Amino acid sequence: AQTVTQSQPExxxxxxxxxTLSCTYDTSESDYYLFWYKQxxxxxxxxxxxxxxxxxQNATENRFSVNFQKAAKSFSLKISDSQLGDAAMYxxxxxxATWGSGDKLTFGTGTRLAVRP
Amino acid sequence: xxxxxxTPRHLVMGMTNKKSLKCEQHLGHxxxxxxxxxxxxxxxxxxxxNFKEQTENNSVPSRFSPECPNSSHLFLHLHTLQPEDSALYxxxxxxxxxxxxxxxxxxxxxxxxxxx
Numbered sequence: 001a002q003t004v005t006q007s008q009p010e011x012x013x014x015x016x017x018x019x020t021l022s023c024t025y026d027t028s029e030s031d032y033y034l035f036w037y038k039q040x041x042x043x044x045x046x047x048x049x050x051x052x053x054x055x056x057q058n059a060t061e062n063r064f065s066v067n068f069q070k071a072a073k074s075f076s077l078k079i080s081d082s083q084l085g086d087a088a089m090y091x092x093x094x095x096x097a098t099w100g101s102g103d104k105l106t107f108g109t110g111t112r113l114a115v116r117p
Numbered sequence: 118x119x120x121x122x123x124t125p126r127h128l129v130m131g132m133t134n135k136k137s138l139k140c141e142q143h144l145g146h147x148x149x150x151x152x153x154x155x156x157x158x159x160x161x162x163x164x165x166x167n168f169k170e171q172t173e174n175n176s177v178p179s180r181f182s183p184e185c186p187n188s189s190h191l192f193l194h195l196h197t198l199q200p201e202d203s204a205l206y207x208x209x210x211x212x213x214x215x216x217x218x219x220x221x222x223x224x225x226x227x228x229x230x231x232x233x
Contacts, residue, residue: 004159035221043205045224091160104173105222107160 002027004094006108013082014116020067021077021111023092031097034068034075035105040088048090051075053097079113087115120144123208123225130198131233138193138228140208148213149191150222151183154205166191167213198232205229 003026013019025034036048051059051068058066063083067076079086092108121142130136142149151163165173166185180202182194191208205227212220 009157037224043207043227043229045207045209045222047221047223050221104162104165105160109157109159 002029002032002094002096002106004092004106004108006092006111008111009109010112010114012114012116013079013086015082015084017082018078018080019082019113021079021090021092021113023075023077023108025073025075025092025094025106027073027094027096029096029098033095033097034066035093035095036064036066036075036077037091037093037107038086038088039091039110040085045091049077082115084115084117087113089113120223121208121210121225123206123228125228126226127229127231129231129233130195132198132200134198135194135196137195138206138208138230140191140193140225142189142191142208142210142223144210144212144223146210146212146220146223147188148211149185149188150209150211151191151193152207152209152224154207154227160207164193195230198230200232203230203232 005024032053034051037045038048039045049059049061049064063080065078089110089112091110093105095105124139148167153161162175163177164183180197184192207227208225209222211222
């Protein structure tokens, strides 16, 4: 079974600065997807960024980028130019690419990010 | 209007009550999910409905009963719950392909359930 570990329960960043959230995972599969979701106080889980394991290039979405290290099974999220609206819980998630099991996400416990003005 | 709508937003119920959570998706997706979010624990997948048939029941107690009348609506019927069932219940949907990449999950705002 796959597991996802987020070792930082809480993080804090100064507005306009850069912060990196850590995520490691354990799997025996070679093909899979990784995701970062954001959960603001509204409680809705919002997809921030995704990475396909077969792609070596790190995914980027505006101020959000990942550092995907497949051999190390590491998938960190970097937020550049942090904004007050970035304050939220961030969840790392794994999904197998195997048909039939590909619907299910395995989540980490989350990292609460605070942004200081 | 968000793509996935959940009602009610908050629910308080006694252990002997019967209540239902409702989820509706407006995204044209063909799969819907129930997740349970408890404090300091990873989100737990409870049920998956793919093409209107229940394809996953993740060892959920029978006091939780899902219903999926069509691909746009999903219910979670609750009866004789326990205080430890208090949690945020999140509904999600996605488009599952027969081949290739499934779309990411789109979540609703959740129902905060308190069992007294």
